[in-house]
Amino acid sequence: MAVFYLKTPLSEGDMRGLKVGDTVYVTGTLITARDQAHKRALEFLREGKKLPVNLEGLVVFHCGPIVKMEDGKWKVVAAGPTTSTRMEPLEGDFITALGVRLIIGKGGMGPKTAEAIKTFGAAYTAFTGGAAVLAATMIRGVKGVEWLDLGMPEALWILEVEDFGPLTVAMDSHGNNLYAEVMRRTEKDKERIYQRIGYTK
């Protein structure tokens, strides 16, 4: 379980070097995107329209932050990860078509994303759910915001981050999935757990 300090733009090589259980700290540009932003981005792609921001080699953060306007400048108050599975139907295309290398979220994702991560050379990392204030301290500034009409949580926030982490690699480009491993172990242990509560079939 190694520790990596990475900078955007991230390369395929950066990602192929990561394995589940590794810890990553990332510096550079990070974009927040939740369900609505993913949906709109893919609509843009289908219609051949250009996205307001080029995501190649960047980091997508599943997050609906609390942002406040202070002296004419946006300031991120709290920015923890949201549940990633909601983005599962869209993430695969999002990664391969837009060139995103690193996903930050919580809870893990499904087979479509796993496939895109493997073929394209990307990684899914977990940031501790709820650790929103700590996350905000690692955000150096708001570079911009797009699609604010979707509402504060759903907009694309373009953030400058420094040593953003600790991020735990939970899905890697070698086909490993830490959440799935944990759940497989739990399934295998189910009979023993049922015994503890006196439940027998």
Added chain:
Amino acid sequence: MGIEDTVERVAVDLLRLATTKLPKDVKEALQRAYREEESEIGKIQLETILSNVELAEKTGTPICQDTGTIIFYVKAGAQAKNLGEIAEALRNATKIATEAVPLRPNAVNPFTQKNTGDNTGRLIPFIHWEIVSGDSIEVTAFPKGGGSENVCTLGMLTPEQGVKGLKKFVVDAVIRAGAMPCPPTIVGVGVGGGSDNAMKLAKAALLRPLDQPNPDLELAKMEEELREAANMTEIGPMGLGGKFTVLGVNIEWAHRHPASYPVGVAFQCWAARRASARLYSDGTVEYLTHEVK
């Protein structure tokens, strides 16, 4: 100044306290989990959680960006004055706190998907009323996060499945929830009543502090048994593996219909936010969950 003004002022305080400062029992349970966690990744998660909690407290910033759906539990003394004004006062307090803390606007119309922008809306904030004797009013602010809400579940078991079935249902719910509710969680279990009451009891069970076991010794034992079983899953902090999947299991119950065996299971993420205060008729306020200078 009527009691409604005090209620409004205190409710803003409670929302601020709840969203920025964990109650002592929750913080202590997380610290213990950190000390005892054996998984390296699990320990990193708990360490991050604890630094985040410290930082939130120090800076007066919401612990989590999801400041939840705003829920209040009110125990209204039957002799308290102006009870009819309390709902409006709590609504105003929610709007004020949304600006002042700030809280994330979390009230969305389910048909138009429009966010009201101020955390109020139809039946939001939701108020659970209880009429009690006396002339004081107890208000609990309970901002409930969405991630843990999404894995709450109701089982209409058969009486034949009974207690064994209920325990299995709780363990299965923990396994099915996996990483989703931001473990280590608090699990509230509501048994009996009807479908509505089981869920209501399950959620109210989340309000009981972790250092207060069930006053019923048999149920206290069952809570312990369920806590151990839930932690045997080794789902661990944030679902990344480890010893601490739950911090505690709290059970509440009601008598059931002879043909039904409802079981509600409610989840509360590690950011178990709640704050209570009692307002007396002479205008004094006593904060019950947090120290307030």
